Amino acid sequence: MSLKLEEKAISSKQQFEPLIVAFCCNWCSYAGADLAGTSRLNYPANIKIIKVPCSCRVSPNFVLRAFQRGADGVIIAGCHPGDCHYSTGNYFTRRRFTLFANLLEYVGIEREKFKIEWISAAEGNKFATVMNEMLDSINKLGPSRKLRDGRWIRQQ
Amino acid sequence: MDKTTVRMQQIALQTLANGEVDVILGWKKGDEWYDSYPVVINDINETAELIWDAFCVNNLSKYLITELKKNLRIGVFLKGCDSLAFNQLVIDNRIDSERVVIFGLPCPGMIDPQKVKHAGLNKGLLKVERTGDKIVFITKEGVKEYIGRSFDYDKCLNCRCPNPVVSKYMLSDAVTRTDEEQYFPDVTEIEKMPLEARYDYWTKQFSKCIKCYACRNICPLCSCETCVFDNIAAGVSSKADADCEQQFFHIIRAYHVAGRCVDCGECSRVCPVGIPLEKLNRKIIKDINQLYGDYTADTDIAKSPPLGTYKVDDFDPFDGSKQGGKK
Numbered sequence: 252m253s254l255k256l257e258e259k260a261i262s263s264k265q266q267f268e269p270l271i272v273a274f275c276c277n278w279c280s281y282a283g284a285d286l287a288g289t290s291r292l293n294y295p296a297n298i299k300i301i302k303v304p305c306s307c308r309v310s311p312n313f314v315l316r317a318f319q320r321g322a323d324g325v326i327i328a329g330c331h332p333g334d335c336h337y338s339t340g341n342y343f344t345r346r347r348f349t350l351f352a353n354l355l356e357y358v359g360i361e362r363e364k365f366k367i368e369w370i371s372a373a374e375g376n377k378f379a380t381v382m383n384e385m386l387d388s389i390n391k392l393g394p395s396r397k398l399r400d401g402r403w404i405r406q407q
Numbered sequence: 408m409d410k411t412t413v414r415m416q417q418i419a420l421q422t423l424a425n426g427e428v429d430v431i432l433g434w435k436k437g438d439e440w441y442d443s444y445p446v447v448i449n450d451i452n453e454t455a456e457l458i459w460d461a462f463c464v465n466n467l468s469k470y471l472i473t474e475l476k477k478n479l480r481i482g483v484f485l486k487g488c489d490s491l492a493f494n495q496l497v498i499d500n501r502i503d504s505e506r507v508v509i510f511g512l513p514c515p516g517m518i519d520p521q522k523v524k525h526a527g528l529n530k531g532l533l534k535v536e537r538t539g540d541k542i543v544f545i546t547k548e549g550v551k552e553y554i555g556r557s558f559d560y561d562k563c564l565n566c567r568c569p570n571p572v573v574s575k576y577m578l579s580d581a582v583t584r585t586d587e588e589q590y591f592p593d594v595t596e597i598e599k600m601p602l603e604a605r606y607d608y609w610t611k612q613f614s615k616c617i618k619c620y621a622c623r624n625i626c627p628l629c630s631c632e633t634c635v636f637d638n639i640a641a642g643v644s645s646k647a648d649a650d651c652e653q654q655f656f657h658i659i660r661a662y663h664v665a666g667r668c669v670d671c672g673e674c675s676r677v678c679p680v681g682i683p684l685e686k687l688n689r690k691i692i693k694d695i696n697q698l699y700g701d702y703t704a705d706t707d708i709a710k711s712p713p714l715g716t717y718k719v720d721d722f723d724p725f726d727g728s729k730q731g732g733k734k
Contacts, residue, residue: 316643350662367725368725400652
């Protein structure tokens with residue numbers, strides 16, 4: 252039953268509602284999202300924000316687990332390099348996830364599905380733009396079950 | 408008996424007798440021609456059983472982690488690739504190099520028993536001897552000689568470090584390799600494939616995995632006391648035969664040794680289902696070399712690991728728009 256529902260849900264592109272997980276750093280990007288909200292800027296409801304203390308808190312495990320459990324795109328948002336609340340955290344993020352993004356592409360995952368963005372607390376506008384662009388590119392890619400847990404079913 | 412084996416037994420006897428070391432890590436010969444297994448010995452009578460042949464492929468440096476907890480000073484035999492792992496373990500602060508005496512073994516390459524079997528040479532085989540590139544198969548019927556490297560492990564054919572980079576005693580003359588070094592042809596080949604083909608290729612490879620964790624256990628640098636894949640609470644140690652679980656395991660395994668992998672090729676050697684795991688590790692090494700300067704793990708223990716450090720002006724692939732960023 253549920254499998255049929257799932258097929259139906261992804262059979263037409265119009266009905267495809269992507270799920271995007273955004274790991275936002277507490278000090279910049281989360282505040283940026285807040286600013287986007289208070290400035291009444293539109294960003295899609297498909298974005299699910301998870302607050303992390305620093306972008307370098309995000310482990311590659313989180314990213315893969317998100318893909319397994321239904322995310323169509325994952326985005327990590329942190330302070331601009333040089334502006335990290337903990338001075339150096341996002342420099343490490345940059346090195347780690349440069350390699351990780353390359354590795355994901357190497358095993359056949361589209362670049363568009365995994366992104367890193369530097370969004371400061373003052374960039375509500377950029378937050379909204381980035382999230383809208385992310386949704387657009389995921390919509391263009393269409394539904395895909397790459398890295399998805401075969402036992403995972405989309406909740407209607 | 409092989410000259411190096413004699414030298415090996417002598418030096419083991421000598422260092423044990425004069426108290427330079429408490430135990431020796433080496434190899435002994437098992438029942439079969441391809442069976443040379445790692446041993447820890449502290450009895451001088453046992454030194455005569457130590458062996459060096461073309462099947463001493465096991466890396467002994469990982470054993471140092473556990474053995475150094477039990478013993479004060481250890482003598483260990485290391486090949487070229489093993490010595491790279493040793494250096495990396497020193498960098499990772501996993502072992503105390505002051506308490507280790509290294510006997511260096513320049514290595515001409517190790518023989519893959521599978522390749523011998525495929526060539527049909529294993530019938531009645533009693534012993535295999537190797538001097539340089541000359542391989543002698545001693546069988547019940549007689550003696551066969553081969554010249555060349557057709558029986559070497561794949562990883563040995565791409566060897567970049569046949570001679571130990573660190574040692575106190577060198578047991579034989581340095582091996583010279585004149586082969587053209589082709590370091591990343593396999594990675595470039597996969598990079599050139601279209602995206603979907605790459606995904607299919609890797610999914611097919613990963614789906615063979617039986618989660619035996621041999622790749623992790625043999626890896627000299629996968630040395631965490633508790634591995635993330637042994638942590639039930641983390642929810643990532645599922646044994647389910649699902650594609651996503653295999654992908655998760657292999658991507659994370661490769662990533663966890665990023666910047667520390669010495670490209671010894673042990674992971675793919677021990678894989679019972681033949682997943683080309685070294686191609687994942689090599690991709691990371693290739694990227695690190697390209698982006699963060701030439702890092703070849705690990706001949707220089709003074710260098711900091713590439714993922715444990717950073718530069719302010721590192722390449723930033725995520726700053727396409729340059730909005731509001733510091734230049």
